[in-house]
Amino acid sequence: MxxxxxxxxxxxxxxxxxxxxxxxxxxxxxxxxxxxxxxxxxxxxxxxxxxxxxxxxxxxxxxxxxxxxxxxxxxxxxxxxxxxxxxxxxxxxxxxxxxxxxxxxxxxxxxxxxxxxFQDKTFFTCFALTEAEAGSGADIKTRAVKDGDNYIIDGEKTLISHTDCCEAAYVIAVTDPDAPKEKRLSAFLVPVNTPGYEIVPMPHMMGCRGAGHAGLRFTNMKLDKKYLLGKEGDGLHIAMHSLGVSRAHIAVSNLGMSQRMLEMTIKRAKDRVTFGKPLVKRQAIQQAIADMGTEIYALRQIVYDIANDYEAGKNIDMKASMAKLHSINTVKLVSDYCLEIFGGIGYFEDNPYGPVERLYRDCRAMWLEEGPRTVQRLTASRELIKNGGVY
Missing domain, CATH: 1.10.540.10 (Acyl-CoA dehydrogenase/oxidase, N-terminal domain)
Structure with missing residues (x-):
């Protein structure tokens, strides 16, 4: 254009x-x-x-x-x-x-x-925060030790997307283990051709195939200080801000998948006839479709309310966690109803109505991307308590 x-x-x-x-x-x-x-x-x-x-x-x-x-x-x-x-x-x-x-x-x-x-993918990145033995991010083990004009980075990351097609990784590492947890971490942009940078293969996932998930291993990796993002100690802030934005995007993803599954479900319910009557004429099916539509409608309002806040420059962390939480519940309900109403044909790969079986698998990744439901509840409750319940 x-x-x-x-x-x-x-x-x-x-x-x-x-x-x-x-x-x-x-x-x-x-x-x-x-x-x-x-x-x-x-x-x-x-x-x-x-x-x-x-x-x-x-x-x-x-x-x-x-x-x-x-x-x-x-x-x-x-x-x-x-x-x-x-x-x-x-x-x-x-x-x-x-x-x-x-x-x-x-x-x-x-x-x-x-x-x-970035405009034509000449340059693409991955986001390397998650570790096998760490939780929320503040307790990660990867270390970056200052050495003159460089940092020496050692550690391992896991479940990192896009490792097979990126030119650099955003890496979160500990720079001051004795500092308060808010200042222990720093963020770096690490070119993938840096000596000591290694991709560690992982098995195929249940769904979302092709997204390049792998582990990353850093061994005595020397990185010029120019690749530090922000200041030393800003790593947790950078990671948490980034996760908040990404959680909002995940909610949008669940909205798109849920909407498509609703449309496929309605078409299938109109076409499938049992005992001389289309499924769509049956009250139980109508109630299921109403539940699907109601949850999707609510999710759409949440998502675009966040978009308004984001455009206004407001902090969206609390609402993004709420949106991800609601979106997981929505896509679960919708995908379960979708498969149930499709019946046996929905369990097969080649389906004339659309990829019900694959969408069912794909959407399960949402339970895990950028933190499970328990993490979203913790983030949302922390902000709600701090604000006295005010949004």
């Missing part, structure tokens, strides 16, 4: 959303048949994402992007989330954290070197 997408009128923007939906439910679905077996995205996926501006659209105009607002970004994500889960996982990261962490916390030197390379 020649125009700045953020300045398109509503009709033009709706046309772009339609383009992304057709991409997600058409070419992406065809590519996914191969990905389900290989667990790796072919180059065709990246080419289509570039061709359809899915790396560029959320970037600020000054970096060659379209300057979409948060609300517009969420709408684009809702559309591509109707497609394969691994591609959704990749693109939801591309919409924000991929470039925003560097834009928000990187030095002017790093931004000048990398920011305009």
């Amino acid at each position: 020649e125009k700045v997408l953020g300045k398109l009128n509503e009709e033009e923007f709706q046309a772009y959303l339609k383009q992304i939906r057709e991409l997600a439910e058409g070419p992406f679905e065809e590519i996914q048949k191969e990905v389900e077996v290989t667990n790796k995205f072919p180059q065709e996926f990246f080419d289509l994402a570039i061709e359809n501006d899915l790396y560029r659209c959320s970037l600020p105009v000054k970096y060659g992007g379209f300057g979409l607002t948060p609300k517009q970004i969420f709408k684009v994500q809702e559309e591509f989330s109707r497609g394969p889960g691994g591609m959704r996982m990749h693109l939801h990261y591309a919409m924000d954290l991929n470039w925003r962490i560097l834009d928000d916390f990187g030095s002017e030197e790093l931004k000048a070197e990398y920011m305009d390379k």
Whole structure:
């Protein structure tokens, strides 16, 4: 597109959303048949994402992007989330954290070197926080020890997405183990060609195939101090801020998947006849569809309320945790009803109505991405108690 997408009128923007939906439910679905077996995205996926501006659209105009607002970004994500889960996982990261962490916390030197390379995936990142023996982030074990103008980093990360297609990793590590937990950690941008950087393969996941999950191992890895993000001790703040944003994106992802499953369910219920009567005419099915629609409607209101707050520059951490929590409950209810109403045909891979079986598997990743429901409740309750119940 020649125009700045953020300045398109509503009709033009709706046309772009339609383009992304057709991409997600058409070419992406065809590519996914191969990905389900290989667990790796072919180059065709990246080419289509570039061709359809899915790396560029959320970037600020000054970096060659379209300057979409948060609300517009969420709408684009809702559309591509109707497609394969691994591609959704990749693109939801591309919409924000991929470039925003560097834009928000990187030095002017790093931004000048990398920011305009995000627009066509010349530069892509992964976010390396999770460790096998750590919990919320404050207790991670990876160490970064200052050594003159460098840091020496040792440690291991696990369950890291996009390790197979990134040029750098955002790494959270301990720089001062004796400091209060709020200041123990620091964040770094680590190029993948840094000596001592190693990718550790992991088994295939239940769903979201192709998203490049692996472990990362750092062994005596020497990193120039220019790659420090923010200041020493800012790591926990950077990680928690990033997780808050990503949780909102996960809620949008669940919204897109749930909406597609609702539409497939209604079509199937209209077509399937038992004892001379379409399922959709049966009261029990109508009640299930009403429950699905009600939860999706509520989730959509939550998601776009967060978008308004995000655009206004407000802290969204509490609402993002609430949104993720509600979205998990929503996609669970919707996917369970969807499979139940489809019956046996929904349990098979090749389904003329759509990928019910795969969507059912894909959405289960949402229980775990950016923290399970218990973590979301802790985050939300902490803020509610601090604010006296005021939103």
